[in-house]
Amino acid sequence: MATATSNIRSPSIILFGKGTVSYQRTAAPFQIPQFPLNRPRFSALFASLHDGNNNDDGGNKVTKAVGLEELFEDSPYDVVSKDSPFHPRPLSSTQLPNSVSAGSRLRVAYQGVRGAYSEAAAEKAYPNCEAVPCDQFDAAFEAVEKWIVDRAVLPIENSLGGSIHRNYDLLLRHSLHIVGEVKLAVRHCLLANHGVRVEDLQRVLSHPQALAQCENTLTKLGLSREATDDTALAAKYVAFNKLKDTGAVASSSAAKIYGLNILAEDVQDDCDNVTRFLMLAREPIIPGVEKPFKTSIVFSLEEGPGVLFKALAVFALRQINLTKIESRPLRNQPLRASDDSNNGSNIHGRRESTECPKTSKGVCHFLASSRELSSGYYHVVNNLWIMNFPNILLTILHRRWSYCVERKVLSVDSQANQKAHCTALWRDADKYGFGSMTPCN
Numbered sequence: 467m468a469t470a471t472s473n474i475r476s477p478s479i480i481l482f483g484k485g486t487v488s489y490q491r492t493a494a495p496f497q498i499p500q501f502p503l504n505r506p507r508f509s510a511l512f513a514s515l516h517d518g519n520n521n522d523d524g525g526n527k528v529t530k531a532v533g534l535e536e537l538f539e540d541s542p543y544d545v546v547s548k549d550s551p552f553h554p555r556p557l558s559s560t561q562l563p564n565s566v567s568a569g570s571r572l573r574v575a576y577q578g579v580r581g582a583y584s585e586a587a588a589e590k591a592y593p594n595c596e597a598v599p600c601d602q603f604d605a606a607f608e609a610v611e612k613w614i615v616d617r618a619v620l621p622i623e624n625s626l627g628g629s630i631h632r633n634y635d636l637l638l639r640h641s642l643h644i645v646g647e648v649k650l651a652v653r654h655c656l657l658a659n660h661g662v663r664v665e666d667l668q669r670v671l672s673h674p675q676a677l678a679q680c681e682n683t684l685t686k687l688g689l690s691r692e693a694t695d696d697t698a699l700a701a702k703y704v705a706f707n708k709l710k711d712t713g714a715v716a717s718s719s720a721a722k723i724y725g726l727n728i729l730a731e732d733v734q735d736d737c738d739n740v741t742r743f744l745m746l747a748r749e750p751i752i753p754g755v756e757k758p759f760k761t762s763i764v765f766s767l768e769e770g771p772g773v774l775f776k777a778l779a780v781f782a783l784r785q786i787n788l789t790k791i792e793s794r795p796l797r798n799q800p801l802r803a804s805d806d807s808n809n810g811s812n813i814h815g816r817r818e819s820t821e822c823p824k825t826s827k828g829v830c831h832f833l834a835s836s837r838e839l840s841s842g843y844y845h846v847v848n849n850l851w852i853m854n855f856p857n858i859l860l861t862i863l864h865r866r867w868s869y870c871v872e873r874k875v876l877s878v879d880s881q882a883n884q885k886a887h888c889t890a891l892w893r894d895a896d897k898y899g900f901g902s903m904t905p906c907n
């Protein structure tokens with residue numbers, strides 16, 4: 467009874483081609499004007515993909531899905547140009563033109579195909595938005611940066627599966643700002659083609675996070691697991707390939723969209739399965755002094771005893787409530803096998819700025835600075851609920867530590883209090899070590 471999770475060649479690769487090649491292939495459909503006329507700015511990207519049916523409740527989806535299967539058979543890479551005329555095809559980072567966003571309806575990028583939880587999150591975050599699918603997280607970041615869309619909504623953590631590290635890392639490499647968050651209750655279903663029973667299933671496909679969230683159930687069922695780029699893509703793959711021994715873990719809306727049967731509902735291990743999504747924009751929210759904001763800060767520290775403890779003391783001493791901290795490897799200062807031999811002493815070596823664009827908002831420049839000793843990690847103090855978090859401090863943090871990205875309204879206090887609070891906090895920051903960091907500008 468196999469229960470291990472394996473990463474197979476992702477169906478998304480099968481469906482959407484191979485990088486730049488699929489980009490070339492997309493050129494043809496641009497000429498087919500099936501795209502709704504009221505969305506001209508996307509005609510180049512989605513000419514063959516929309517029929518204005520995005521809100522279809524799925525009543526006739528079985529026929530559509532089955533009919534499309536033939537399209538996959540002759541040449542998988544042509545699927546880009548022949549993909550469902552009913553669904554937008556995901557953007558990939560190689561397919562983003564430099565067009566400028568215009569128009570009134572907010573366009574919001576999400577990772578996945580139609581029916582992904584991220585699509586639901588995008589619609590929850592921005593009701594009445596035009597949700598734009600992207601094949602990878604990077605593509606969603608780039609779509610905002612290149613003005614293809616106005617916002618991105620991307621998962622950052624799940625109550626059962628934990629952090630989505632990829633997006634932490636991408637936040638550093640891109641220059642977008644967190645302007646809000648949305649939490650989505652994720653209720654997974656076990657889906658299969660019509661006529662397939664639970665006992666017929668040998669394996670199940672889904673996003674790794676979704677598989678992790680259903681670990682106990684899938685183990686009980688004795689199903690092997692294979693990873694896909696998103697849950698809805700798993701459903702699409704199972705449907706289009708008419709698989710009889712393979713199910714998908716995905717949403718009930720994915721079941722409708724791709725014409726699958728729901729074998730079991732609520733297969734996640736805990737009924738409180740919530741994913742937190744970040745709302746990302748090109749411009750930050752400018753914090754006012756009249757309201758406190760929820761803030762995230764990224765910083766790295768020099769190697770030394772208790773440096774992280776001291777850094778966090780800065781917040782503790784100011785009664786600032788931290789709700790999450792995430793430490794991630796610094797890509798340009800990776801751990802090396804040879805570090806084993808120096809008995810846990812400092813990691814030596816010069817960091818090179820290869821990953822981070824110089825123009826990004828401070829933090830990458832900062833992290834790429836040439837300090838010789840480093841812990842090899844950067845730290846994200848996340849969900850930092852700061853009462854009376856003042857503008858001036860935000861400015862200082864932005865200049866010296868990195869960036870403050872997440873801001874949300876909490877309550878109100880006087881400006882004088884805020885200024886005092888800020889000055890003291892910054893003094894502590896200097897005292898406890900942040901002050902020794904290399905300024906980023």
Ligand SMILES: O=C(O)C(=O)C[C@]1(C(=O)O)C=C[C@@H](O)C=C1
Pocket residue numbers: 577578581582583584585621624630652673675676695696697698741
């Ligand atoms: O695969 C999807 O449907 C997604 O939207 C992605 C994602 C994730 O990355 O965590 C979002 C919510 C669920 O936690 C499972 C998967």
